[in-house]
Amino acid sequence: MPFDEGTLPVRYLGVPLISTKLVYKDCKILIEKMDKRIIDWRNKSLSFAGRLQLINYVLASLHVYWASVFIVPSRFIKDLEKRMRSFLWCQGPMVKGKAKVAWKDVCLPKYEGGLAIRKIKDVNESLMASHIWTWFDQWHPHCPLADFISQREVAKASFNQNSIVADLILHDRWIWPQAWYDMFPVLIHVQPPDLQQHKLDSLSWLDSSNNQVTFSSKSVWDTFRLRQVQVDWVHLVWFPQSIPRHAFHMWLIFNGKLKTHDKMRHWDVGSATNLNLLVCSLCKTGPDSLEHLFFECSYSEQIWCIIKRKVGMQHLPTKRRDIVDFLQPKATSKNTPNVARILGDWKLSMDLIQQGS
Known part of the structure; x- marks a missing residue:
């Protein structure tokens, strides 16, 4: 057959198709892309405000698609944030003493005294949360079920990882194996929820104040991130x-x-300068x-x-x-x-x- 033998990783839908977890070398293409953008902007006369706009709307969005698919390596996160920090304060390579505000404070929301640049690790974790469903999410105080029911037991009961809560209920009763009550006594306290058949499924999230809000990557991010006292100015x-x-x-x-x-x-x-x-x-x-x-x-x-x-x-x-x-x-x-x-x-x-x- 007239085909060349290839090697992994290959690109599929814009991300690498790999057989293992994502490692630093797989992410170099994004680092190179960010470097190219910064080099293009470096010789332009940009104010701090102009650089901030480019970081928030261009540099901070380069990794979002990948972060919604993979758990990205910490070294990769460190390198991307180092480049954003350098561009903000120096418009190029970072110079010691040039940063006026610590990066953790820069990444706070504006109402807490920051510049609203979101930390990549927090964004990655909030986007990963959207992959959680029946066995892994917190739809009951004793959940997630995956904490005590193994995937092996789920498969033996003819369910799968993509099963939703409604798949486990028939005539207002659980249809999981009776043996599970002996194996996992906590299930005795998990009563079937009141399903409303005429409504579509929706996800909820308990925020940092323990209030139930509509699930979104923003609400998850707001729970994970570093928090500070709100400023009055x-x-x-x-x-x-x-x-x-x-x-x-x-x-x-x-x-x-x-x-x-x-x-x-x-x-x-030094002694040569008298401040x-x-x-x-x-x-x-x-x-x-x-x-x-x-x-x-x-x-x-x-x-x-x-x-x-x-x-x-x-x-x-x-x-x-x-x-x-x-x-x-x-x-x-x-x-x-x-x-x-x-x-x-x-x-x-x-x-x-x-x-x-």
Whole structure:
């Protein structure tokens, strides 16, 4: 026959067709694909916000199809996330000290202070959960049945791995072998559910608060992921009218991650550089900090007076807590004056960052 003998793995429906579990060498094609995308973008002038958009909508989606089919190797996960982290902070190879925020915090949802980049391991586990069914899912408090009923016993009873709950019920009674009650006494407490024949099957999931919700990969992911306390400033940073570049820098400000002088003075830069001589580039009176740069500096205070007069905030003192407390209730409003207040404060912050640098 005029056919060449091939070797595994071969590609089938976009993923490798292999006879063993997925290993790192099988995944190199995705790593090479991500490297090619990053190289194409590296020479372009991209802001932090632009890189974040490309990560969320391009790089973070390259592995999703594979992650829905395989349990992907941890080394592969580490390499992909390393490349995403490097592209975000350096637009190329990672340089020590360039990352302003830890990756685990970057991967938090925005309402918990992160940038909503989902960790690959959490995505993989949530997608794998969609393959679970009768023997493996939690449709009863004593489930999953696979914890005590082996696949051998399932096959001996003329059922299979794809059997659904309705296949095991006839006239409101279980039709599994009577011997199972002796072999697995816990089944005595598993009563047949009330099946509604006119309704289609649906999957439910118990979330992290033990509430029953509609099953989806998102609800599973939200249960598996790292959780932190919700932040109160999320709507001041991320809202429909926000300017992405400004929003990213405001996110850094609220996380206290700008490289201001008070932070730099603790660095070990050697004897050739004296960080104690650093002074605010706006007022020249002393080292800057977040509070000084945006609120206490005489230069920024003059700009604040102009901004507050234009957006109707004259009565407020120029203090971060007072301004944030005033804007928070208005953060979700689409009212033009409220949007102008927030955007005005953003514009001031961006101007001061550029002046300070």
